[in-house]
Amino acid sequence: MAAPVRSVLPVVLLGCGGVGRHLLRHILSCRPLHANQGVAIRVLGVADSSSLLVADDLHSNGFDDALLADLCAAKSAGSPLSSLLSRGQCQLFNNPEARRKVIDTASVLGKTTGLVLVDCSATYDTVGMLKDAVDRGCCVVLANKKPLTCAYEDFEKLVSNFRRMRFESTVGAGLPVIASVTRIIASGDPVSRIVGSLSGTLGYVMSELEDGKRFSEVVKTAKSLGYTEPDPRDDLSGMDVARKALILARLLGQRISMENINVESLYPSEFGPDAMSTKDFLESGLVQLDKSIEERVKAASLKGNVLRYVCKIESTGCQVGLEELPKNSALGRLRGSDNVVEIYSRCYESAPLVIQGAGAGNDTTAAGVLADILDLQDLFHKTA
Amino acid sequence: MAAPVRSVLPVVLLGCGGVGRHLLRHILSCRPLHANQGVAIRVLGVADSSSLLVADDLHSNGFDDALLADLCAAKSAGSPLSSLLSRGQCQLFNNPEARRKVIDTASVLGKTTGLVLVDCSATYDTVGMLKDAVDRGCCVVLANKKPLTCAYEDFEKLVSNFRRMRFESTVGAGLPVIASVTRIIASGDPVSRIVGSLSGTLGYVMSELEDGKRFSEVVKTAKSLGYTEPDPRDDLSGMDVARKALILARLLGQRISMENINVESLYPSEFGPDAMSTKDFLESGLVQLDKSIEERVKAASLKGNVLRYVCKIESTGCQVGLEELPKNSALGRLRGSDNVVEIYSRCYESAPLVIQGAGAGNDTTAAGVLADILDLQDLFHKTA
Structure with a gap:
């Protein structure tokens, strides 16, 4: 029995390797659990290192679950995101347009419904995007350690609104290390x-x-x-x-x-x-x-x-x-x-x-990322 | 350098024994730290087993820090809450009026600025008040195990809005046991x-x-x-x-x-x-x-x-x-x-x-309670 939806969390995922795909599968399999808790996660876009697949209508429910399952299967089989285009409901942007589209999406949603930018990649390339997203009021969840280990100024910018930021999985995968230290402090x-x-x-x-x-x-x-x-x-x-x-x-x-x-x-x-x-x-x-x-x-x-x-x-x-x-x-x-x-x-x-x-493993790391996303739910009260 | 105040957390504390007094002292000593994070905790009332001391103006900043410090000293010395009355800025209610006043306060603040009812007592007597507070949209933080171990219906009511509820210190004092299990689930x-x-x-x-x-x-x-x-x-x-x-x-x-x-x-x-x-x-x-x-x-x-x-x-x-x-x-x-x-x-x-x-000790338990209160801050965005 689903509770009324209290919080809707729109998500754009950067990185679609082992951790990213596990995250998408966890999101799908947790739908009933989260519905029970009055929470809904909407995946509006998924990026890999070369392109971004994004929902046609950013204010919709995002990709449907069948498309997300097929996306995981396609990426596991080594197919590009473009192979999903025939399914409709989405558009594809290749780099560098992909990056610009992420920022545009952040701009559109950041101040209205809000957006969680989730980084499950393993690159320094996302830092710019993440900083821009923070500037636009978005939330950020990281499994990727690298953006937090760049220049101190970048770290400072990323955590400048600390409550909109989670990075549990960067240390010890799903182990509650960051959360515990934060609580103690x-x-x-x-x-x-x-x-x-x-x-x-x-x-x-x-x-x-x-x-x-x-x-x-x-x-x-x-x-x-x-x-x-x-x-x-x-x-x-x-x-x-x-x-x-x-x-x-x-x-x-x-x-x-x-x-x-x-x-x-x-x-x-x-x-x-x-x-x-x-x-x-x-x-x-x-x-x-x-x-x-x-x-x-x-x-x-x-x-x-x-x-x-x-x-x-x-x-x-x-x-x-x-x-x-x-x-x-x-x-x-x-x-x-x-x-x-x-x-x-x-x-x-x-x-x-x-x-x-x-403290490692795709399943455990993705579980930590998902817990981080859900931990942001009080910032995403449904206004409608 | 204090950040702009983003979240104001109005608090009424039930129970002023070892844990409760440590909590008040932690709140006082953390003022600069929390100001830095844009958070302010306002103590509007403190109750012991016989009476409630409550701020004259519920929409004010609550008790000033000097009064809170004196309150801790008075209770440590075995003096009643009434000994603080001469300080002004507060009123005293004895039981059963005290309980009614807590509910009134919850009614007044629950839907407007919000209220965190914090139970650091060790009695079953608070269950009714806590349930009424939940009904009025208040948040509840417990160090007291007993309300969660009464009839299942009481537990169900208390956690009916799970995000407005924290009870880390009921198991293992400040150890992040409840938070970790909640994350994993x-x-x-x-x-x-x-x-x-x-x-x-x-x-x-x-x-x-x-x-x-x-x-x-x-x-x-x-x-x-x-x-x-x-x-x-x-x-x-x-x-x-x-x-x-x-x-x-x-x-x-x-x-x-x-x-x-x-x-x-x-x-x-x-x-x-x-x-x-x-x-x-x-x-x-x-x-x-x-x-x-x-x-x-x-x-x-x-x-x-x-x-x-x-x-x-x-x-x-x-x-x-x-x-x-x-x-x-x-x-x-x-x-x-x-x-x-x-x-x-x-x-x-x-x-x-x-x-x-x-997993025990007044300091550690109170630290867990304080972390719980702060964990609710995203529900208390300053609207002004």
Whole structure:
């Protein structure tokens, strides 16, 4: 039994890869649940890296559910968005017109019915669009970390109306890390320190090393299990963790940028992508790293500690890299690919607030994005 | 530098004990932080169990900060609310007029500027007022568990406009348990199971037993540390945990009441408050329980498990009592008085989402209440 619709959330989705498609499927399968709660999500447009499919009538209900299902199927099969044009009810814009059309849509809807611009891409290219949308009074929900890790001015602009902004899935996928930190800060409880293991890949690698396995073998196994990026150096560089650390540090009010973060890479620069192919790194580079990593694991173990790849955000600065930690701390106990975050504040001083769980995966990330969209519903009261 | 005020949150507080006074102090100390975010909390009234102090002009800024500070000091010193009358700007109503005045205030403000009725008492007496306030369009924030554990119809009425309702601090003080479960459900990820250790007192007792200490000694130590209620049977009965379990079960959509929860008490009924004084229980009752508890701890230990006092909410029902759990699970590893909750769903199927931290204390509970109040701000846009 559907409740009267209280809130209508018009959405334009940027990015239609694994997370974006999962989001659309979640929206479809949640229709009855959301109707029950008096909420309706209307998808008015979907963009991939080359074009934008947008509803003919922006004030309508947006794409019908059959078209959205077909869109997911088409993108999964590698077909372009243009393959949906024959269905009617939509228009296609290729870049750069696509970007202009997103801004136009934001302008038309921003001040009237409102619009949520959802970024599930993995590019820096959306920053301009997102900033323009914020200027036009739109809401923004991000799974894409990159817009929040650009210049500080961009971050500041994006969060300038903080209540119209959600980015839970940029750190720990669906884990309620950002929401919890925001709650704690809002209650006047000053967060003094955040320590986290925020890479499922590096979490897996470090706990396998603890069992005495060799670094090169563990990384290759992680790759074969699909835990790493196609080039594992994308994980081993620590840059993905550093982006999450930067987002958390900025959330705590630190006016810093990537260059202020001390990032330890798990391979030396002479083994980097500029100097060595992925194949060479996997076949001959990796094994040369075994000995030094083994020594560090052993040195930690002799002190009763374990080695973890963590981010550490304190008032004195922000660091990303290997740390020796007590075996019986929340981070030290971590096994497998779970993420874990420890938050220290006045209320959580001697023992931190700990949040742990799966911190990656398209399903989990998309679920976090959907929860973020719904969290904006009080800004979208139906006026009609 | 204060931002323009976007949201004004008028508040009437019921209950002025430890949590209520901490809340008022947090509101005062957060003034600059909230001003920065464009939010202003106006306290229009404060009630204790016998009377209500209310601002002369409901459309004003409410009590000034000096009066609120004095009010906290007066209540801490055991003075009645009437001692504030000489300050002016306020009126006093004794029960039952006080209750009627709260409803009148809700009627006046509910549909205009809105009102947040905050219940930091620990009584069933507020249920009627809260339901009337909901009927008048007010928002409700609860630290008081009891209104949510009455008849199912009362619960249903209180959450009938779910977005105007917050009750984070009823389970795990400031820990983001309710908010996380709500997020997960909203994203269409069905929660299948929640297992939690939700009593700091019983958490402490169970982890001390694991170290081979005697039950009677541990309970007496807990009492002397101020971890238990004046009569430790209030903790050992499991009823406080059962209330939290009921709230979580109802949040998952279970239409159940207290009588549907299987609650294991840690003392037999012949040692209950009706049969034995607190003094007798502490001096002679407790030691008679040592042997059976010791046997259960040992039996668990022989299987490599530990004994925990947990609540378990599944689709098949809701139980509260002792459970044998693996030593290396989130619950099994628990030491001291932290609370911990494991949430299982599609996204957190094999490994649960785990939230752990201090789950009691006036400061932490009041911080959770304040975060809840601020979370309602999008419903309170300043219209002027």
